[in-house]
Amino acid sequence: MPTYRLDIEYLGTDWHGWQIQPSHPTIQGALETALQTALRKPVSITGSGRTDTGVHACGQVAHFQFDQPIDNQRLLASLRGLLPRSIAVRSILRVADGFHARFDARSRQYRYRLGSLPFAIDEAIRWYMRPAPDMDRMNEGARLLVGKQDFSSFCRTQSETENRICTVETAYWQAVPDKAGALDFVIRADRFLHGMVRAIVGTLVDVGQGKRSPESISKILAATNRVEAGFAAPPHGLMLEQVSYPSDSAAESNSLD
Numbered sequence: 001m002p003t004y005r006l007d008i009e010y011l012g013t014d015w016h017g018w019q020i021q022p023s024h025p026t027i028q029g030a031l032e033t034a035l036q037t038a039l040r041k042p043v044s045i046t047g048s049g050r051t052d053t054g055v056h057a058c059g060q061v062a063h064f065q066f067d068q069p070i071d072n073q074r075l076l077a078s079l080r081g082l083l084p085r086s087i088a089v090r091s092i093l094r095v096a097d098g099f100h101a102r103f104d105a106r107s108r109q110y111r112y113r114l115g116s117l118p119f120a121i122d123e124a125i126r127w128y129m130r131p132a133p134d135m136d137r138m139n140e141g142a143r144l145l146v147g148k149q150d151f152s153s154f155c156r157t158q159s160e161t162e163n164r165i166c167t168v169e170t171a172y173w174q175a176v177p178d179k180a181g182a183l184d185f186v187i188r189a190d191r192f193l194h195g196m197v198r199a200i201v202g203t204l205v206d207v208g209q210g211k212r213s214p215e216s217i218s219k220i221l222a223a224t225n226r227v228e229a230g231f232a233a234p235p236h237g238l239m240l241e242q243v244s245y246p247s248d249s250a251a252e253s254n255s256l257d
Helices: 027-039 072-082 135-143 196-208 216-223
Strands: 003-010 056-065 087-095 107-115 147-150 165-175 182-189 238-244 250-255
Touching (some): 027 056, 027 072, 072 087, 135 165, 135 196, 165 196, 182 196, 196 216
Antiparallel strands (some): 165 182
């Protein structure tokens, strides 16, 4: 059966995360409803991963199968009219048989935005906090996250995930050009645990504000205990930025861009 890939962006402010819930509006639910309306058949989609309530994405990927040929451009136009303004399907790709948005992903990249000065435009997607953290101290701590390690200390305690080994490829803070007081945290890994990025950000902010030493990150990782890490940063600063796949996944592409 033909498989199609969706590249999606969304503002998560008014949504209860990605995964369908019976009594709350979710991204997956809105997409499946729009696809069913456009294609006139029930459609089930699978995302590359779940984002929590209030978390945004500019690089989410999902796939679905459909038993009839699809006019990609026509479907894109239909979805543009059916979906709320906070969700946008950027492209539809016919992909190779067997493509799986979650299991075929090689890596995922998140960006967390914070600022120590108020921003009107970025208010919905940047965590405003004081005092301003020291970026150099936070980068000292972030470097200790890189590598294949057990991230249990940065995973929600109620998570049912047994395998908590992740390989972090890169983790760093950077100043945002031409935006005084704004800092972005970028982290890329082969997989992420439930609540992992927000727990890491909250802990690194503690480091940046002098509440912990940069070296404490190694001790926190070794403890494999969530209580050793810091608080979870607010969800509205977090964005799923990119999901990477093998270069031969896509067979053809049609986009509104």
